[in-house]
Amino acid sequence: MAPQVIVVGAGPTGLTTANLLADYGIEVTLLERRSGPAGEPRAVALADESVRTLQALNLVEEIAPEVLWNCETRWFGADGRLLAVGSPTPARYGHPPKSFFDQPSLERVLFEGARRRSAVHVRHGVTVTTVEQHDGEVTVGADDGGELRADYLVACDGGRSTVRELLGIPMTGSSQSEPWIVLDVENDPHTDPTSEFHCDPRRPAVIVPGVHGRCRYEFMLLPGEDGDTILDDATLARLVAPYRPGRLTPGDIRRKRVYVAHRLVAERWRAGRILLAGDAAHMMPPFAGQGLNSGLRDARNLAWKLAAVLRAGAPDALLDTYETERRPHSTAMVDASARIGAHVMTASPLRARVRDAAVRATRLVPPLHSYLTQMRFLPAPRFTEGCLAGRPGRAPKLAGTPLPQPRVMVPDGTIRPLDHLLGPGWTVVLLTDRPAHEATTAVQKSRLAALAPRLLTVLPARQPPPVHADFPTAVEAEPLLPFPPPGSAPLLLLVRPDRYIAAAFAPSQADLVAELLTPWTGGTWPADWAEPKAAVS
Secondary structure: OOOEEEEEEEEHHHHHHHHHHHHHOOOOOEEEEEOOOOOOOOOOEEEEEHHHHHHOOOHHHHHHEEEEEOOEEEEEEEOEEEEEEEOOOOOOOOOOEEEOOHHHHHHHHHHHHHEEOOOEEEEEEOOEEEEEEOOOOOEEOOOOOOOEEEEEEEOOOOOOOOOHHHHHOOOOEEEOOOOOOEEEEEEOOOOOOOOEEEEOOOOOEEEEEEEOOOOOEEEEOOOOOOOOOOHHHHHHHHHHHHHHOOOOOHHHHEEEEEEOHHHEOOOOEEEOOOEHHHHHHHOHHHHHHHHHHHHHHHHHHHHHHHHHHHHHHOOOOOOOHHHHHHHHHHHHHHHHHHHHHHHHHOOOOOHHHHHHHHHHHHHHHHHHHHHHHHHOOOOOOOOOOOOOOOOOEOOOOOOOOOOOOOOOOOOOOOEEEEEOOOOOOEEEEEEEOOOOHHHHHHHHHHHHHHHHOOOEEEOOOOOOOOOOOOOOEEEOOOOOOOOOOOOOEEEEEOOOOOEEEEEOOOHHHHHHHHHHHHHHHHOOOOOOOOOOOOEEO
C-alpha cells in the first residue's frame, strides 16, 4: 500500500512520529540512511512530557529498565564547594519531571514498536536525493534509484537535514565558541541518581549518571588544546580521575568525541506538504537537556494534525498551527539553553565568582532559591496562538497548556492515570463536585459534537466514586486539576488529542468554542477518525 506520510530519519523524533501516525491509522514509510537503530549514546535527559508521549504509545514499561528516574542536580562552584541542589519536583503530567536515559535503548524500543505496527514500513540504508511536490503529493527520490509518493513528508533527519537543504531552508542563529569533550562510559561507579555540574572556570565539567553502570562525562575543551589528541585514552583517563574512583580503561569507553553546540532555528518549518521536526527544525545547546524532548513535543503536536487532515477532513490550515505553536517555545528553549551554558559553565574566573556569590545570596530568599535550583525559569510548554479557542495573543489562562495527568479512581475502585480514560481523539473533561448531567447534555447538543469528543466527568478528591453514572466518571486521586470553587458551575476543558487544552469554558459557551475552532477543524469529524485501522501485533 502506498504511504500517506513519508518520515525521513529514524531517530527518536522520526520513530515517535511514525508510531503516533500509525496509531491514528495512517500508512507511513520511514526512510533512514543508517543500516539499523543508532548505537551511539547522544541525548540523556528525558522530560515528563516525553514519557507521557511514550505512555500514549504503550512503551513506558519497555523503556523503564533503561531509565534512571526522578533525578536531582547538584552544582559545585568555582571553589569546588556545593553551590546548590535541584531536588526533584512533584510530577504534574503523570511522570517524573526529569530522568536520565540511554538513547540507543530508547531507539530500540521505538523501533520495535514500529515493527509491531503494521502501518509502519521501515527502510534502512536509504538516502534521500530528491524531493519534489506537484499534483497534491510529495515525490521522494532515493540513492537506490527508487521513488516514493505520499500525501505529506515529515523531515526528522537531524541538524544536517538533507530534506531541509534540498528545500533551501536556511537556519538562523549561532554556534557556541567553546567546543566540549563528551565521553560516555560503562562500568562506572556512579549509582546516585544525581547529575553534577562542576562550574570550575579552569575546566567546567558535567557528570550525568545512567543505569547499568553507564555514565556521561563532559569537559570544556580549553584554548590551545587539539580536538583529536585530547581524545587519547590516557588523556581522557586523566580528565575523569578527579570525578571517578578507579582507573578508566579503554574497554570502558562507549563513545568519545569533541562537539560544538548550536543555537539554530529553521526560518520556516513548512514548505507545502513537507514539514520539519526535531533537529531539522531547531538545534540547541545541551545544558537544559531539552533537545530530544523538544523533538518529541514536535512529533506529538504534528502527528494528530496530519491524521486529522488525512482521516477527519480537517482543513490543511490546521497544519500551519504546528509551527505557530511549536516555534515560540522551541526558540525560547534554544535561547534559555544558551544562557544556562554562558552563566553556569563560564570560563571567566570573575563571572564565576559573581555567579557563585549571587546563587549563595538567593539562599536568603528561599522562594527565589527554589525558583533557581528547580529551573522554573525554563520556558513553560504553552502557546497562545494556534488551534485553540482564544483570540490571537489573548488565549484564556488554561488554553494552550498541557492538561495535568493525576491518577484517578474509576467506579470499580481501580486507580488509573487520567490519560487512560481520555481516548485518542478529542475529550471534554468536566470538572465538578456535583452531578453534571445537564452540562454533559449541553455539550452533546452543541456544535462541539462535530469533533466527536469523548466525555469524561472528574470529581474532586475525597468524593466517593459513583456506582452508576450516565457518563464516564472518575474521582481525582491527587490534586492536580484546576477545579472550580465548591458549589460552582462545572468547568469544561476541551482537550486535544495531544493532551493540550484547547479551551476552558462554561457549558453555555460550547457553541462559541466550536465556532472559534472552526478555521482549523472545519466540519463534522467521523466518530472513529482517531481509531487505528491497522492493528498492533
